[in-house]
Amino acid sequence: xxxxxxxxxxxxxxxxxxxxxxxxxxxxxxxxxxxxxxxxxxxxxxxxxxxxxxxxxxxxxxxxxxxxxxxxxxxxxxxxxxxxxxxxxxxxxxxxxxxxxxxxxxxxxxxxxxxxxxxxxxxxxxxxxxxxxxxxxxxxxxxxxxxxxxxxxxxxxxxxxxxxxxxxxxxxxxxxxxxxxxxxxxxxxxxxxxxxxxxxxxxxxxxxxxxxxxxxxxxxxxxxxxxxxxxxxxxxxxxxxxxxxxxxxxxxxxxxxxxxxxxxxxxxxxxxxxxxxxxxxxxxxxxxxxxxxxxxxxxxxxxxxxxxxxxxxxxxxxxxxxxxxxxxxxxxxxxxxxxxxxxxxxxxxxxxxxxxxxxxxxxxxxxxxxxxxxxxxxxxxxxxxxxxxxxxxxxxxxxxxxxxxxxxxxxxxxxxxxxxxxxxxxxxxxxxxxxxxxxxxxxxxxxxxxxxxxxxxxxxxxxxxxxxxxxxxxxxxxxxxxxxxxxxxxxxxxxxxxxxxxxx
Numbered sequence: 398x399x400x401x402x403x404x405x406x407x408x409x410x411x412x413x414x415x416x417x418x419x420x421x422x423x424x425x426x427x428x429x430x431x432x433x434x435x436x437x438x439x440x441x442x443x444x445x446x447x448x449x450x451x452x453x454x455x456x457x458x459x460x461x462x463x464x465x466x467x468x469x470x471x472x473x474x475x476x477x478x479x480x481x482x483x484x485x486x487x488x489x490x491x492x493x494x495x496x497x498x499x500x501x502x503x504x505x506x507x508x509x510x511x512x513x514x515x516x517x518x519x520x521x522x523x524x525x526x527x528x529x530x531x532x533x534x535x536x537x538x539x540x541x542x543x544x545x546x547x548x549x550x551x552x553x554x555x556x557x558x559x560x561x562x563x564x565x566x567x568x569x570x571x572x573x574x575x576x577x578x579x580x581x582x583x584x585x586x587x588x589x590x591x592x593x594x595x596x597x598x599x600x601x602x603x604x605x606x607x608x609x610x611x612x613x614x615x616x617x618x619x620x621x622x623x624x625x626x627x628x629x630x631x632x633x634x635x636x637x638x639x640x641x642x643x644x645x646x647x648x649x650x651x652x653x654x655x656x657x658x659x660x661x662x663x664x665x666x667x668x669x670x671x672x673x674x675x676x677x678x679x680x681x682x683x684x685x686x687x688x689x690x691x692x693x694x695x696x697x698x699x700x701x702x703x704x705x706x707x708x709x710x711x712x713x714x715x716x717x718x719x720x721x722x723x724x725x726x727x728x729x730x731x732x733x734x735x736x737x738x739x740x741x742x743x744x745x746x747x748x749x750x751x752x753x754x755x756x757x758x759x760x761x762x763x764x765x766x767x768x769x770x771x772x773x774x775x776x777x778x779x780x781x782x783x784x785x786x787x788x789x790x791x792x793x794x795x796x797x798x799x800x801x802x803x804x805x806x807x808x809x810x811x812x813x814x815x816x817x818x819x820x821x822x823x824x825x826x827x828x829x830x831x832x833x834x835x836x837x838x839x840x841x842x843x844x845x846x847x848x849x850x851x852x853x854x855x856x857x858x859x860x861x862x863x864x865x866x867x868x869x870x871x872x873x874x875x876x877x878x879x880x881x882x883x884x885x886x887x888x889x890x891x892x893x894x895x896x897x898x899x900x901x
Contacts (some may be wrong), residue, residue: 400424403499404520404551405507405714406704410603410696413703416524417495417604423524425506425517432508433517436712440511440586443718444470450718451710452477452589453511458541458806473556474588481548481592482558484533489546489597491561494532496600497550498524499701501591509706509713510590518580519554520591526576531559531566532597533675538805539726539816542707543597546817551591556580594707598729601820602699605733608827609740611691612834613685614895616743617650619837620681622655622858622865624664625846627761631658632667633679646686646693654681657898661855675759677749691739698732730799733819737795737826743793744830747837748784751778754840755781767843767872774875777840783882784836787829794822794829831886838865838885839878846871857898 401412401421415421425433443450454470456463457477465473489497498520504510505517515845523530536545552558560572571819573580625632631654632638639651660662665671673679710720723831755777757765768776798818804811842865845851851859868888869881889895 398422402426402429403503403506404429405503405706408499408503408703410606410699410703413496413499413603414607417492418498420525423499423502423521423712424675425521429506430509433506433512433514435882436508437510437513439712439716439718440718444585450586451720452593453586453710453718454509457589459809461809463622470585471583474583474585478548478551478555478592479519479557482552483537483829484545484549486533488534489532489534491529493600493604494529494550495524496603497546498530500599500603501547501550501598503703504594504596504706505590507706509711510708511586511712511718512590513587514585516554516587516591519578519581522576522578523553526578527562528553528572528576528578529561530569531561534821537817538803538813539595539598539730539818540724540813541643541709541806541810542593542595542724543726543817544592546597547592547594547634550685551588554581554591555583568661573738578895593709593724595702595724595726595816596707596727598726598733598817598820599699599702601817601824602695602729602733603703605736605820605824605827606692606696606699608824608831609695609736610742611890611893611896612827612830613689613692613743614898615831615834615838615889616688616747617653617681617685618657618858618861618895618898619747619834619841620678620685620750621654621855622841622845622862623754623837624654624658624678625661625854625858626663626754626763626841626848627674627678628663628665628670629678630667630669630671630674631655631661631664633674634682639682642683644686644690646689647682650685650689651682652683657857659857660857661858662853663850675753677746677753681746684742685813686744688739691735695732695736698728702729705863720892726814727799729849730814730816730819733816733823734797734799737797737819737823740823740826740830741788741795744784744826744833745786747830747833748781749786751781751833751837751840754837754844759842764847767840767847768875769847769873776872776875777843780836780839780878780882783879784833785834791826791829794826798822828886828890831890832882835882835885835889839869839882842866842869843850843871861894864888
C-alpha cells in the first residue's frame with residue numbers, strides 16, 4: 398500500500414479520498430515530526446516559566462479569565478473533550494469522519510499546535526487501522542472551530558466515546574484494544590489542539606467537492622444525451638459564438654458539448670428544424686459554466702483550508718503563543734453556500750430538460766411521458782415529479798447559512814459562521830442533484846429507445862448510454878424504477894467515468 402506523507406502544505410482532495418478509501422496510509426515526514434516536536438517544546442518551556450496561556454492553563458471561552466492550577470492542566474484538557482461532546486443527530490457518514498481525522502492530522506503536522514508527537518501518531522494509527530469515531534452531525538456553529546464534532550472524534554483517542562471498527566460500533570476503549578492500540582493521556586493544550594479547528598466543515602467540503610466534480614461532468618453528459626433525444630441545435634455551442642462572452646468556463650462547457658456530440662446524426666443546425674431551442678438546451682454552456690465557477694471557487698478555498706492551521710492559540714515559530722481567530726469558519730461557509738447555488742442550478746436546468754422530454758407539448762413528437770402505450774401506461778410521468786420534488790427541496794437547502802449568527806459562550810463568541818451547516822447542506826443538495834441528473838439520463842435513454850436511433854448517436858454518448866442502461870433498461874411497460882434511479886445516482890457520485898471522458 399502506498400504511503401501518503403502529510404506535510405501540512407500539499408494535501409489535495411483526491412489524496413484525502415485515497416486515504417478515506419484505504420488506498421494509502423497516512424504518514425509523517427521526518428521534517429514534520431521535528432516541527433511537531435519543536436512546537437511541543439515551546440509549550441513546555443512556557444509552562445516551566447509559568448506563562449499564562451489561553452486554554453493551556455486557563456478556562457475556555459467566557460471562562461478564559463480563570464487561571465487553572467498546574468496540577469489540573471491535564472484534567473482541563475480531558476474535561477474539554479467531555480464537555481464539548483454534545484453533538485446530536487444522525488452520525489456523519491464514515492467517509493466524512495475519516496476525512497475529518499485526515500484533515501486534523503494534516504493541520505497538526507504543520508507544527509503550530511503544540512501537540513505531542515505520540516498523540517498525533519495515535520490519530521494517524523486510527524486512520525490507518527480504520528478505527529472510525531462515531532460523530533453526530535449536528536451541533537457545530539462553525540466558530541471556535543467544529544468543537545462538538547471534533548470532541549466526539551478526540552474522545553476515542555483517550556479511550557472514551559464510541560467508534561466503529563470492522564463493522565461494529567464499540568466503546569472507544571474497546572475499539573482501540575481490538576485494533577491493538579492504546580489510549581493516550583492528554584497533556585496541557587492537547588485537548589484544545591484536537592478540537593479547535595474547522596475540520597468537520599473542511600472534511601464535508603472535500604468529500605462534497607469530489608462528488609460535485611463528478612456530478613458536474615454527469616450534468617454535461619446528460620445534457621449531451623438530451624440534445625440528441627430532442628434533436629437540439631448544436632449551433633448554439635459554436636466556438637466562435639461562445640468566444641464573444643469570454644468566461645473560460647463557457648468555452649470549456651461548449652467544447653465539452655461539441656466533443657460529446659461529435660459525429661452525432663441526431664443534433665441539428667440553426668434553421669434545419671427550428672431557429673432556436675428553449676433556454677434549457679440553448680443556454681447549457683452559460684448555465685453549466687456558472688455552476689463550474691462556483692465549484693472552482695469552493696475548490697480553491699477548501700484547498701487552502703485543508704493545508705491551514707485553524708487552532709487557537711497558535712504556537713509561532715518565534716516562540717510566542719498568540720490567540721487569534723483562525724478557527725472561524727467564514728471562508729468555508731461562504732464557499733459552501735456558493736457551491737450550493739451552483740449544484741442547485743445543475744439540477745434545476747436538468748429537471749427542465751426532463752420536462753421537455755416527457756411533456757407531449759414540448760418533446761417534438763415523442764410519445765407522451767415517453768410511455769410505450771400512453772394512456773394505459775404513464776411511462777416516466779412521475780419520474781419528473783420526483784425530479785421536481787428534489788429541486789424544490791434543494792431551493793430550501795440553498796438558503797445561505799453563512800449570513801446567520803447566534804452568539805455563544807456568554808457572548809464572548811459573539812459572531813459565528815454556521816459553516817458546518819452550509820457544508821452539510823451542500824452535500825445534501827449534491828446527492829439530490831445526482832438523482833435529478835439520473836432521471837434526465839433515464840428519460841434521454843427512453844426517448845432514444847422509442848426513436849430507435851441509437852446508431853445515430855455520437856460515439857461518446859452512445860458509449861455512455863450503455864452505462865446508463867446497465868442501471869436502468871428502457872421501459873417496455875410501466876414498472877417501479879426508484880431503486881434504479883438511486884443506483885444510477887450512486888454511480889454518478891462515486892465513479893469517474895464522466896470525468897475521464899471529459900479529460901481524454
